[in-house]
Amino acid sequence: MEGERISYHESVRKVYERIKKDGMTNIWDRYQAQGLGDNPDQRCPFCQGGVRCDLCSNGPCRADVSKDKRGVCGITGDGMAMRMMLLRNVMGASTYHYHTEQTIKMLRAAANNKSPFTIKDPEKLRIFAKRFDIPEGFSDDEIVLMLCNHVETDFNRKYDEPSHIVLTLAPKERAETWRKLGIFPGGIYGEMMFATSSCLTNVDGYYVSLALKAMRLSIATAYQSQIVNEYCQDILFGTPRPHKMRVDLGVLDPDYVNVLPNGHEPFLGFAMVQLAREPEWQEKAKAVGAKGLRIIANIETGQEMIQRWEMDDVFYGFTGNWIMQEAVMASGCIDLFACDMNCCMPVDPFYAEKYKFKLIPVSQLVAFEGVRERIDYDPVEVEGQAAQLLQMAIDNFKERRATVEPVTGLPMREAIVGFSTESIIEALGGTPEPLLKAITSGMLRGVAGLVSCTSLRDSGQDVHSVRIAKELIKRDVLVLSMGCGNAAMQVAGLCSLEAKELAGNGLKAVCELLKIPPVLSYGTCTDTGRIADFLAALSYSLGGISVSDLPVAAVAPEYMEQKATIDAVFALAFGLYTYVNPVPTITGGPNLVKLLTEDCKQVTGGIMSVEKDPVKAVDSILAHIEAKRRKLGI
Numbered sequence: 001m002e003g004e005r006i007s008y009h010e011s012v013r014k015v016y017e018r019i020k021k022d023g024m025t026n027i028w029d030r031y032q033a034q035g036l037g038d039n040p041d042q043r044c045p046f047c048q049g050g051v052r053c054d055l056c057s058n059g060p061c062r063a064d065v066s067k068d069k070r071g072v073c074g075i076t077g078d079g080m081a082m083r084m085m086l087l088r089n090v091m092g093a094s095t096y097h098y099h100t101e102q103t104i105k106m107l108r109a110a111a112n113n114k115s116p117f118t119i120k121d122p123e124k125l126r127i128f129a130k131r132f133d134i135p136e137g138f139s140d141d142e143i144v145l146m147l148c149n150h151v152e153t154d155f156n157r158k159y160d161e162p163s164h165i166v167l168t169l170a171p172k173e174r175a176e177t178w179r180k181l182g183i184f185p186g187g188i189y190g191e192m193m194f195a196t197s198s199c200l201t202n203v204d205g206y207y208v209s210l211a212l213k214a215m216r217l218s219i220a221t222a223y224q225s226q227i228v229n230e231y232c233q234d235i236l237f238g239t240p241r242p243h244k245m246r247v248d249l250g251v252l253d254p255d256y257v258n259v260l261p262n263g264h265e266p267f268l269g270f271a272m273v274q275l276a277r278e279p280e281w282q283e284k285a286k287a288v289g290a291k292g293l294r295i296i297a298n299i300e301t302g303q304e305m306i307q308r309w310e311m312d313d314v315f316y317g318f319t320g321n322w323i324m325q326e327a328v329m330a331s332g333c334i335d336l337f338a339c340d341m342n343c344c345m346p347v348d349p350f351y352a353e354k355y356k357f358k359l360i361p362v363s364q365l366v367a368f369e370g371v372r373e374r375i376d377y378d379p380v381e382v383e384g385q386a387a388q389l390l391q392m393a394i395d396n397f398k399e400r401r402a403t404v405e406p407v408t409g410l411p412m413r414e415a416i417v418g419f420s421t422e423s424i425i426e427a428l429g430g431t432p433e434p435l436l437k438a439i440t441s442g443m444l445r446g447v448a449g450l451v452s453c454t455s456l457r458d459s460g461q462d463v464h465s466v467r468i469a470k471e472l473i474k475r476d477v478l479v480l481s482m483g484c485g486n487a488a489m490q491v492a493g494l495c496s497l498e499a500k501e502l503a504g505n506g507l508k509a510v511c512e513l514l515k516i517p518p519v520l521s522y523g524t525c526t527d528t529g530r531i532a533d534f535l536a537a538l539s540y541s542l543g544g545i546s547v548s549d550l551p552v553a554a555v556a557p558e559y560m561e562q563k564a565t566i567d568a569v570f571a572l573a574f575g576l577y578t579y580v581n582p583v584p585t586i587t588g589g590p591n592l593v594k595l596l597t598e599d600c601k602q603v604t605g606g607i608m609s610v611e612k613d614p615v616k617a618v619d620s621i622l623a624h625i626e627a628k629r630r631k632l633g634i
Contacts, residue, residue: 001028001040007461009320009491011249011410015327018407024354025347026326031456041458049588050081056201065590078207078589083199085565085586086214090195092566093221096526097155097188098341098365099265100229102377104148106267107232109379111144116271116383119144120238124422128231131168144235151228157187159194166223171536173546174574177604178219183212183573185220192217207592215604218570226529233304237270240307240418240523242427242516247490249324250412251317252333254401257285257293259393260319260328261362263340264524266304268362268377269295271386272338273305273315281390282314288397293390298328299343303486303524307418317412320491321454321484323461329355332406336393340377341365342563356400358392415490416497419480419520421534427514432541434514439551440634443506445476446551446625449531450519451567452485453560457582458612462488464581467614468557469494473518475622476504480534483525485558494519528567532574542632548575548605551628553621556580557614568608572596575605577624579617583610 006013006028019026032040046052046062053071054060063070063077070076075083109115119125122140125147130136134146154165163185167175178184185191195217198204204213234240252258259276261269273295275281285293297305297318306318319328322343328334329351336358337348344361349368352359361367361374362385375385428434438444450469454461465488469479473494481489489495494502500511503518511518523530539547554571556564559580571578586592596608609624611617 001032001460004463005460007323008463008466008488009248009324009461012320012324012327012461014410015249015330015407019326019330022330022354024326024330025350027323028456046588048585049077050084050585051077051588053080053084063588065588073202073205075205076207076589078592079205079210081586081589082207082210082214082592083205086195086210086217087199088562089214089217089566089569090192092562092564093188093192093217093225095342095563096221096225096229096566099526100225102265102267102379103229103232103236104152106379106382107144107236108148110236111141111148114380116274117236119235121235124231124239125235128235132164151224155187155224156189159186159190161186161190163187163220163224165228166219169223169227169533170219171539171547173544177575178573181212181603183216183219185216188220188224191220207589208595211592211595214566214569215573218566219573221566222529222532222570226526227533230523230526230530233266234308234420237266238308239422240420241423242416242418243310244414245306245311245417245490246317246412247320247415248412249319249327249331249410251296251319252328252331252410253291253294254333254406254408255291257288257290257393257397258296258334259294259336259338259390260296260298260334261301261305261338261340262298262325263344263363263366264300264304264342264526265340265363265377266301267379267382268338268340268386268389269297269301269305270309271382272390273309275383275386275390276314277312284391284394285397288394289401290394290397293394296334299325299487300484300524301340307420307521307523318487318490321462321487323454323456326351329357330407331410332400332404335396335400336360336389338362338389339366356396356404358396360389360392362389413491413493413496415495415521416517417490417495417521419522421530421537424520427516432538436538436541438510442634443476443510444478445506445622445629446553447478447480448472448553448555448621450479450481450485450489450555450557451525451528451531452483452488452556452558453525453564454484454488455558455560455582457558462492462558464614465489465557466492466494468555468617469519470502471614471618472555472621473499473503473507475618476506477622477625478507478510479519480522480531481519482522482527482531483564484560486521486523489519490521495521525563525567528570532570545632546575546605549628549631551625551632553577553579553624555621558582572600572606572608573604577607577609577621579609579611579621581610581612581617583612
């Protein structure tokens with residue numbers, strides 16, 4: 001691979017040259033090796049179509065709907081493809097909720113004065129608690145504990161006991177639709193059991209039933225896992241507010257001790273920042289010959305951190321998303337890589353050995369072959385654990401600096417990060433009216449929630465995401481960006497004020513008026529729930545119209561893993577036009593494809609769109625938005 005087939009980003013392409021020179025296994029070569037013949041994107045046609053199953057000993061089986069060729073048990077290709085999709089959704093839901101569990105534990109520890117953290121946004125706490133009818137007149141810590149008890153009780157409801165969280169937070173018209181369809185969920189744990197049990201051989205092989213169960217699970221995840229998680233992190237670490245952040249691989253300076261928290265959970269990362277800002281830790285770093293000690297944000301853990309806390313010379317900047325991981329490690333600039341749950345790669349030990357840094361799992365979920373040292377995150381012990389990690393990094397500096405030649409001259413730029421529902425409303429003067437006016441007047445044609453990973457399928461890292469985003473803003477569609485795709489926007493320069501020059505005249509005028517970029521950095525993949533709450537507020541402001549009638553779209557230009565698939569299913573259940581790329585592994589089920597891309601519109605109001613060409617994809621998104629504008633008479 002070469003050029004943009006590797007990555008949109010110059011920094012990654014430059015470090016890739018070093019990786020190749022050093023003969024290291026890498027994601028680009030491994031991707032190419034998986035292809036058939038000379039085409040790195042071509043795989044087994046049954047696997048690509050989602051019609052291959054090995055769940056029982058009669059398999060592996062293949063299905064072909066055109067010939068009525070079924071699995072040994074009799075399942076059709078449609079059922080086979082949707083069953084595997086539902087199982088992927090269970091993995092996505094469980095991982096999202098694992099993060100939420102850890103957040104609640106940390107929030108409890110803070111309320112019980114057993115944590116280095118205190119409540120940073122008491123107003124957010126009280127507003128969120130009030131939505132659940134938690135009484136006022138108590139201290140912040142008491143309200144925190146009541147909130148934790150309330151949500152944990154809801155998590156543990158049986159699958160046939162309606163969730164109070166969903167009932168409270170979801171738009172009324174959505175809740176009614178879900179009740180009629182029989183997909184109003186119970187507790188998240190019960191829903192995961194219900195979905196997984198349905199996927200056992202000879203239990204549920206009907207693609208429509210499995211699709212509805214996937215929607216049901218996705219609703220539970222969006223409200224119980226995602227919204228609760230992000231709002232509780234806001235309460236603990238602060239609600240995101242716009243501020244500047246250094247981004248790209250140029251944030252790595254080899255003369256500093258560089259510590260990178262990586263994954264999706266920000267707890268140890270924030271604890272390390274707090275300690276590293278103390279003079280004694282900077283002096284410890286200088287005592288071994290470094291210029292100082294820095295915490296560098298990385299991937300989704302980093303995204304959680306940069307949205308909430310401002311940069312300085314200690315919390316220095318953000319690298320990028322997960323496909324950059326090997327490039328980050330091969331830069332020769334890092335001393336410790338702290339791996340919490342999600343987005344830490346099995347090959348990381350090879351890079352740790354070659355480029356002389358400490359690779360430390362900090363979550364019970366994470367393990368590497370050959371790596372024995374670990375520090376499993378504990379909310380009560382988090383400050384001491386952070387100190388251990390910082391000391392490990394400082395102790396590593398001399399050997400790394402003496403033996404590894406760093407890659408220097410890598411690019412760095414600034415992005416504006418930290419947009420949330422609250423900060424967007426604040427930027428609008430405290431009311432959504434200016435945004436609504438911009439939409440109804442036509443200055444903005446609509447809003448796109450870009451909720452994406454990053455993938456090498458069909459194009460290089462972030463290439464398709466950037467093309468889609470540029471095409472959207474050119475056509476006066478405001479983009480709210482989340483997930484690894486958000487890092488793509490930040491590093492590509494689309495989250496800067498200068499990016500307004502790439503926008504259409506209407507969006508450019510809005511950007512100039514409000515002093516915002518055309519792509520708003522809205523958080524991580526976990527913020528899918530947050531944007532659902534935002535759209536519910538827009539729907540209410542427009543007189544309570546159905547969410548499915550808003551001039552908005554969900555956009556996933558480079559989805560990759562299981563958490564992304566459940567986000568897409570939730571967008572369909574929520575009633576949104578949902579663009580996904582690459583082509584999902586369901587094409588071997590033509591009836592399932594028809595259900596998701598055509599018939600779903602009559603069920604929930606949502607519809608899935610699949611298109612490889614970025615211009616054609618945005619043509620379809622805009623056609624949808626314009627149709628909704630006409631329906632609303634704007």
